[in-house]
Amino acid sequence: MSSSNTLLERRYAALGLMLIAPTVLVFCAVIIYPLVSAIYLSFFNIFTPTLEGEWVGLSNYTELLQTGQFWSALGNTLIWTVGTLSLQIIFGIAMALVLHQNIWFRSLARSLILFPYFISTVVAVLVWKWLFNDLYGIMNHLLISAGIIDFPMDFLGTMPNAMVSVILVGAWKYFPFVVIAVLARLQSIPDALYEAAKIDGAGPIARFFDVTLPQLREVLVVIILLRAIWDFKEFDLIFLLTGGGPINDTQTLPLLVYQEAFALNDMGRASAYAVVMMAIMLVFMIVYIRRTRSEEGS
Amino acid sequence: MAEVVFSQVKKAFGTFTAVHGLDLHIKEGEFVSLLGPSGCGKTTTLRMLAGLEFPTSGDIQIGDRVVNDIPPGQRDIAMVFQSYALYPHMSVADNIAYPLKKRGVGRADRDIAVAKTAELLQLTELLKRKPRQLSGGQQQRVALGRALVRDPKVFLLDEPLSNLDAKLRGYMRVELVELHRRLGRTMVYVTHDQLEAMTMSDRIAVMEGGVLQQFAPPAEVYAAPANRFVASFIGTPGMTLMDGELSKQGGTWRFDAPGISMDVGALNDRAEPGGACLGVRPEHVSIGQGSINGTIQVVEKTGHENIVIIGLEGGQRLTGRVPAPQSWSIGENVQLSLDAEQAHIFGPGPHGPRLNLPSNIATPDLKSAAN
Ligand SMILES: Nc1ncnc2c1ncn2[C@@H]1O[C@H](COP(=O)(O)OP(=O)(O)OP(=O)(O)O)[C@@H](O)[C@H]1O
Ligand SMILES: [Mg+2]
Numbered sequence: 001m002s003s004s005n006t007l008l009e010r011r012y013a014a015l016g017l018m019l020i021a022p023t024v025l026v027f028c029a030v031i032i033y034p035l036v037s038a039i040y041l042s043f044f045n046i047f048t049p050t051l052e053g054e055w056v057g058l059s060n061y062t063e064l065l066q067t068g069q070f071w072s073a074l075g076n077t078l079i080w081t082v083g084t085l086s087l088q089i090i091f092g093i094a095m096a097l098v099l100h101q102n103i104w105f106r107s108l109a110r111s112l113i114l115f116p117y118f119i120s121t122v123v124a125v126l127v128w129k130w131l132f133n134d135l136y137g138i139m140n141h142l143l144i145s146a147g148i149i150d151f152p153m154d155f156l157g158t159m160p161n162a163m164v165s166v167i168l169v170g171a172w173k174y175f176p177f178v179v180i181a182v183l184a185r186l187q188s189i190p191d192a193l194y195e196a197a198k199i200d201g202a203g204p205i206a207r208f209f210d211v212t213l214p215q216l217r218e219v220l221v222v223i224i225l226l227r228a229i230w231d232f233k234e235f236d237l238i239f240l241l242t243g244g245g246p247i248n249d250t251q252t253l254p255l256l257v258y259q260e261a262f263a264l265n266d267m268g269r270a271s272a273y274a275v276v277m278m279a280i281m282l283v284f285m286i287v288y289i290r291r292t293r294s295e296e297g298s
Numbered sequence: 299m300a301e302v303v304f305s306q307v308k309k310a311f312g313t314f315t316a317v318h319g320l321d322l323h324i325k326e327g328e329f330v331s332l333l334g335p336s337g338c339g340k341t342t343t344l345r346m347l348a349g350l351e352f353p354t355s356g357d358i359q360i361g362d363r364v365v366n367d368i369p370p371g372q373r374d375i376a377m378v379f380q381s382y383a384l385y386p387h388m389s390v391a392d393n394i395a396y397p398l399k400k401r402g403v404g405r406a407d408r409d410i411a412v413a414k415t416a417e418l419l420q421l422t423e424l425l426k427r428k429p430r431q432l433s434g435g436q437q438q439r440v441a442l443g444r445a446l447v448r449d450p451k452v453f454l455l456d457e458p459l460s461n462l463d464a465k466l467r468g469y470m471r472v473e474l475v476e477l478h479r480r481l482g483r484t485m486v487y488v489t490h491d492q493l494e495a496m497t498m499s500d501r502i503a504v505m506e507g508g509v510l511q512q513f514a515p516p517a518e519v520y521a522a523p524a525n526r527f528v529a530s531f532i533g534t535p536g537m538t539l540m541d542g543e544l545s546k547q548g549g550t551w552r553f554d555a556p557g558i559s560m561d562v563g564a565l566n567d568r569a570e571p572g573g574a575c576l577g578v579r580p581e582h583v584s585i586g587q588g589s590i591n592g593t594i595q596v597v598e599k600t601g602h603e604n605i606v607i608i609g610l611e612g613g614q615r616l617t618g619r620v621p622a623p624q625s626w627s628i629g630e631n632v633q634l635s636l637d638a639e640q641a642h643i644f645g646p647g648p649h650g651p652r653l654n655l656p657s658n659i660a661t662p663d664l665k666s667a668a669n
Contacts, residue, residue: 195348199397201371210385
């Protein structure tokens with residue numbers, strides 16, 4: 001940190017610049033440029049195929065805030081995010097606790113558990129659609145033969161079934177991420193803490209709340225923030241599963257952006273939606289950055 | 299308060315046996331150290347007593363209960379871990395109060411107990427801090443506080459001082475002994491530091507390879523080690539051990555080794571002519587005159603005394619301890635003598651038993667001082 005600029009220091013500085021320059025260039029090309037142009041486009045009324053149109057100022061924004069579709073999409077996004085994230089966290093922690101036990105199939109189970117996370121969304125959704133099918137799907141078959149329902153259920157074509165199904169498939173797809181992160185943290189909790197708690201008279205439940213959970217808190221905050229950002233902007237899983245239907249009941253903001261841009265060919269409006277989405281996610285981002293920074297500080 | 303009894307306790311991890319048929323009877327209120335080299339099974343023994351590890355066979359008794367099937371929380375014990383194992387997210391006060399909380403003690407009573415314990419261990423100023431804001435010695439006192447707050451039947455301590463610097467360790471040794479005196483509770487203390495074991499214990503259980511070698515007061519372990527292993531393990535600088543031949547001449551025995559030959563008087567009835575081992579503590583070597591010839595090889599000056607290593611004619615080496623004014627230069631030829639009264643004879647092999655008669659020990663004053 002000295003301020004004296006020796007030749008050697010200047011040489012190192014030049015080398016450093018040279019080494020990060022490619023990254024900075026790529027970053028500008030793929031992040032900054034699209035970001036800036038999205039904001040720019042949101043002030044125009046643009047026809048997508050030609051990308052031509054006239055300046056409309058803030059009218060894209062005022063319109064979107066007045067249309068019901070934006071608000072219902074925002075509501076759907078929140079329901080989807082909160083629903084699927086809660087399930088991911090609950091199942092993720094539960095499964096991590098199970099896998100942390102010394103069970104004989106542990107190593108096998110650990111690799112199996114990652115399967116939903118690694119499988120491509122398209123494949124996963126096709127399989128789920130097939131399972132959910134009301135004519136030949138195994139879900140309906142099982143439910144009927146178990147006597148729970150008398151007629152096949154429409155899992156994806158009616159509400160609230162469609163939203164519940166989307167949330168469940170999302171939870172299934174992304175809970176392994178929580179499992180892996182929590183498991184890694186669990187393994188670093190010293191055994192002596194549990195042993196001390198045992199001697200101090202704490203039962204299994206007290207040990208979970210007094211030893212395990214406090215140790216997981218930091219990692220859970222990070223997982224929740226990251227997953228919240230990722231779930232908020234989730235597109236392919238919902239688009240492929242329900243396409244936003246029935247009607248627009250599972251249409252989330254990313255789907256709405258897509259619809260405006262490529263179905264209704266209004267790139268300006270779509271950009272405005274995207275910018276608003278980004279503003280909402282910025283809040284999560286800031287919380288996340290502050291959390292991780294304060295952790296590094298302590 | 300309670301006695302602790304191990305009866306034929308064995309612990310195997312897979313095919314490896316960590317503790318072999320241990321018999322140990324710890325009296326009520328006694329301070330007992332488990333002492334031995336690394337990996338000898340001290341921690342395993344303590345953990346079995348705590349209920350964190352289960353004996354493969356044999357019984358463990360605390361008070362008048364066999365505790366084999368009783369979970370740790372109900373054994374009425376408290377343990378101080380080598381790593382302290384403080385709950386990192388709880389304040390010092392909450393850490394100390396935790397065992398009380400889990401036993402349903404009310405808030406007001408908890409606060410009183412914590413305040414009392416904190417005062418005893420000089421932690422009052424630190425009650426609001428988190429463990430990571432404490433020094434090693436302070437953390438160690440908190441760990442101790444968490445054990446003391448509950449007044450259990452037996453205290454278990456696993457190398458609680460090993461993470462402290464030498465000065466603090468000396469201080470905490472005194473504190474622990476004082477605490478034991480005041481509380482009068484049974485304490486089982488694991489250490490591989492013989493100084494700790496010697497200075498703190500009523501009795502020391504010396505272990506090696508999972509086998510109990512000797513269970514006796516410190517002075518006796520020092521003055522009459524039960525076998526060659528104990529003799530070599532206890533004492534710094536260590537006892538000189540020389541292999542040689544034992545022969546009987548009338549009623550007395552004679553020990554011969556290259557460069558050394560001495561009458562060792564009467565031995566017990568396990569003694570047999572043939573291979574044996576002579577053990578001499580450094581303080582029982584006098585340099586200046588005698589029938590043994592040697593050459594000074596090393597002189598270590600510690601301030602108030604000098605440790606001298608002498609090469610004997612037969613190639614053996616002998617360690618002596620002399621007051622500081624006496625000094626020798628390296629290479630000097632000296633005559634020396636050994637105090638035959640204080641010499642030990644052990645049977646052959648690394649665990650050869652002590653063959654001296656019991657009356658050969660002059661230790662009554664040391665023993666009463668330790669108790
Ligand atoms: N869980 C375990 N599985 C297998 N072997 C073990 C286990 N715990 C201990 N051992 C073995 O048992 C032996 C005794 O271990 P223990 O921890 O009791 O030694 P110790 O006397 O406390 O040594 P130290 O002074 O190094 O702490 C060691 O050889 C160790 O490798
Ligand atoms: Mg140990």
